[in-house]
Amino acid sequence: MTTIEPETSGASATAAAAPGAAPADAPRTTPAERPSDGEHLLSTRDVSVLYGDNRALKPTTLDFDAGTVTALIGPSGCGKSTFLRCINMMNREIPHCRVEGHIWYGGVDVNAPDTDLYEVRRRIGMVFQQPNPFNKSIYDNIAFAPRRHGVKGRKQLDQLVEESLRGAALWDEVKDDLHKSGRALSGGQQQRLCIARTLALHPDVILMDEPCSALDPIATLAIEQTVRDIVATGICVIIVTHNMEQAARVSDRTAFFYLGEMVETGPTAHLMKMPKDQRLSDYLTGRFS
Amino acid sequence: MTRSDKAATNAADAAPRAGAQTGATRAASAMDADTAASMARRARRSDHVATGVLAVLVGVVCLLTVAMVVYILASGGTKMLDWSFLTSNPSDGGIGPEIFNSFYLLFLTLLISLPLSLGAAIFLTQYAPSGPVTTCIKTIIEVLSSLPSIVVGLFGFLVFVIKFGWQFSIIAGACALTMFNLPIMVRVIQQALEAVPRGQRDAGLAMGLTRWETTIHVLIPSAIPAIVTGVILSAGRVFGEAAALIYTAGQSAPAIDFTNFDITSASCPWNVFRPAETLAVHIWKLNSESVVTDAAAISAGTAAFLVACILVFNILARIIGRALEKKVTAA
Secondary structure (H helix, E strand, O other), X not given: OEOOOOOOHHHHOOHHHOOOOOOOOOOOOOXXXXXXXXXXXXXXXXXXXXXXXXXXXXXXEEEEOOOOEEEEXXXXXXXXXXXXHHHOOHHHHOOOEEEEXXXXXXXXXXXXXXXXXXXXXXXEEEEOOOOOOOOOEHHHHHHHHHHHOOOOOHHHHHHHHHHHXXXXXXXXXXXXXXXXXXXXXXXXXXXXXXHHHHHOOOOOEEEEEOOOOOOOHHHHHHHHHHHHHHHHOOOEEXXXXXXXXXXXXXOOEEEEEEOOEEEEEEEHHHHHHOOOOHHHHHHHOOOOO | OOHHHHHHHHHHHHXXXXXXXXXXXXXXXXXXXXXXXXXXXXXXXXXXXXXXHHHHHHHHHHHHHHHHHHHHHHHHHHHHOOHHXXXXXXXXXXXXXXXXXXXXXXXHHHHHHHHHHHHHHHHHHHHOOOOHHHHHHHHHHHXXXXXXXXXXXXXXXXXXXXXXXXXXXXXXXXXXXXXXXHHHHHHHHHHHHHOOOHHHHHHHHHOOOXXXXXXXXXXXXXXXXXXXXXXXXXXXXXHOOOHHHHOOOOOOOOOOOOOOOOOOOOOOOOOOOOOOOOHHHHHHHHHHHOOOOOHHHHHHHHHHHHHHHHHHHHHHHHHHHHHHHHHHHOO
């Protein structure tokens, strides 16, 4: 079993320096080769997914940096969520699903069979499409996982709950009824509770799978603001969205998926203005959805 | 003005507003409106007919069951409310030991079958890889749940009573009832666990919790209202079971003495190796080989008490299930 040393030093190397649109002098890593330390927080090398014999995702190579938001866009069924679920190995929960390739994170290949799955998932949090707070109080929704992971002491937990709720911009709204059920909150608040719950584990990366698709526009803007706030603390966010405006508002970099293939990646503004691939420009102009 | 006429005029009125429409299209749209109206009328009529048929069917079912319950309660009601009938020994025409035996047997059955079925259901829903083996096991459980109870009883007689040498005893009866109860409980708990939204489980796993932690701390608390309801309802079934017990727990109810705590003695109520006739078996015996004079009245009183108990179980299941549901969701 391997333990993971997260690269805090890489946190300063921010968005613009990622290699998809990288300068020519950036060292090209061969697929199986481990990227050198300190370069990126998280790198996928030829990650592909098979459901039985059906390849749902073609080999995908992407890099993600601390303190940045990467949006994964594309039409439904294009493999963007499938790719996202590789990163914290949630695909292992799906029968007959096989992930190939390497996911380098803190010097460890997440996709190796002997990786400590639970450690990885603590460091790489996830927020789902449907807000799914537990059937517990707001307090316990946040304190539950840290407690299971060995955080003890009332004071410590109280502090963790407040800090996490503040991180997700929910503290002021719920501080007086922390013992109310998490299910009693509005949809947008529930989703921010889910973000807070993830923050409580002090993750390096948060994966978000269309976190706003079940929310109204105002709640959506609140989540997007929360995402920017989180990223400012040095966390790396990878967000799947089918909403182009959202990608434009929230992300530093974007990767476009189409029919199970990662077609194009680059800084968001650049990619949206000057798409190189015909499929991306068709998608941006709404020729298919 | 009939409805179709109105529709036609509406369509005709709309036409000039729409601008340059020819007379031909106006006629066509009027005819479309006409057919649409008649179709709507036909749909409404068949809806009425279907609702009526369903209401009659439900009425018949309700009438039958309510009539049965009322008849049973009416014919044994007065006897049931007689305190000495409920407490005295069968030799004096009472059902005291039978009532205790029924509850004790139910308790022991649940004690054995609840952990087993909970474990089996958790394994089947959370751990078992989906494949031919799991499907096969699930099918076997379903088949087992429709096994005739007399077969379970005779199997229990051969295995527990004869082979294990337990004689006619409470424990043999509890084991037979466990076999009878297990498939239903597994099914109920399995369904309760499967009804918990997938997102709950994913959320637990995505936070680095093990499947076990997720099951115990997330899924079970969410599923507990449905589990409790299911367990109480299955308890009602177990409580009224006779065929599986005739050859396992036996047909005799020796007098029990609540001051006797020697668990090897036949009159100690807690002794699991004593024979114990239950209420349902008592009814069967009274009606098949009774020697007492007022057998019919005793049987009616016992039946009324049994039905009343099961009624209470069902009401409890509903109340507790709802209370837990409220507590768990706490919205």
